[in-house]
Structures are given as structure tokens and as C-alpha cells.
Amino acid sequence: MGLSISIGLTGCGNSNLSSDSPSNLSPSASSAGSTTSWVPPAGFDGTVQGDPNMAWKITNTSGDSSYDSQWCNSHFPPCYFYRVAVNEDCSSVSGTLQLINSLGEVEDTVQASSAAAVPKGATTTLVFEANSYAWKRNVKLANLNCIP
Numbered sequence: 001m002g003l004s005i006s007i008g009l010t011g012c013g014n015s016n017l018s019s020d021s022p023s024n025l026s027p028s029a030s031s032a033g034s035t036t037s038w039v040p041p042a043g044f045d046g047t048v049q050g051d052p053n054m055a056w057k058i059t060n061t062s063g064d065s066s067y068d069s070q071w072c073n074s075h076f077p078p079c080y081f082y083r084v085a086v087n088e089d090c091s092s093v094s095g096t097l098q099l100i101n102s103l104g105e106v107e108d109t110v111q112a113s114s115a116a117a118v119p120k121g122a123t124t125t126l127v128f129e130a131n132s133y134a135w136k137r138n139v140k141l142a143n144l145n146c147i148p
Helices: 065-071
Strands: 003-005 026-029 036-039 054-059 079-086 092-100 106-113 123-129 139-147
Touching: 054 139, 079 092, 079 139, 092 123, 106 123, 106 139
Parallel strands: none
Antiparallel strands: 026 036, 054 079, 079 123, 092 106, 092 139
16 A cells, blocks of 8 residues: 655756665564564655555755755756665665656656665665656555565
8 A cells, every 4th residue: 555645846866876874763572572673764655565664754955055056956857756764674765756646656666775785773864756747736645675
């Protein structure tokens, strides 16, 4: 089950960005007491199909201002920035963003992945590069995955 969102970020970016500094990821004891479940860091909107040890939030930058000023401007189709928090070691983090038409159907997809490993407790930013101006409509983050 995916979460559907509508956002209007513009620009373009590189989907191969490295990991950022660690977030405060903390386990939460379950009612059984013998297992724990992961509680995403504050401000992270939710999870999508894929790995349950990951969460995301929308950002308005890749984290590299010089890169954004060169590539993320109104002269290109839009790009979408998602900060992803992980609670497991990943050699890479990948995701799929879908363009949704007015009938709620998937019209196009674009994928992004991190260029560097993302250790447990860290975050990375995925930049989904749109391939047309049609992407200024509704989008849905379809999945996130940790590649071990």
C-alpha cells in the first residue's frame, strides 16, 4: 500500500547523492517486550511499500546548494527530493516515484538511488529526476528499498 501525495517542487537534480549525517532513530519496545519496532525520526511523513525500516519526508533541496543552483531551476522538468531515514545498513537506498493522472492511473515512473552506502541510523536524499513537464502534477512515492 503506497501513500499518495501531491507536491509542486520544481527543478532538476542528480539521484546519486551520498548519505547525510545520522538522525535520531530510536527503537520502541513492543507490547510483547521481547521485540522492538522502529520509530521513524520526528518530521518523517511515513513509510511506503518496500522496507518497513525506512521512512521519508519531502525536502526542497538535494542538500548541495551549488548543485541545486546549477541543475534545479525552472528551465528543466521538475525533480522531487525525498529525505530517507534507515534503521538498517544499506549498500544503497532506492525508490520509485509515479506520475498519477486525473483518473488515478500511473502514467509514468522514475527511479532514484543513493550513490553511497547508508548506515543504520543515517539519512540520505533521493532525487527523482522527471523527464517531462507533465510531472508538475500529482506524484506518488511507490516504494523504498534498502539494498543490503
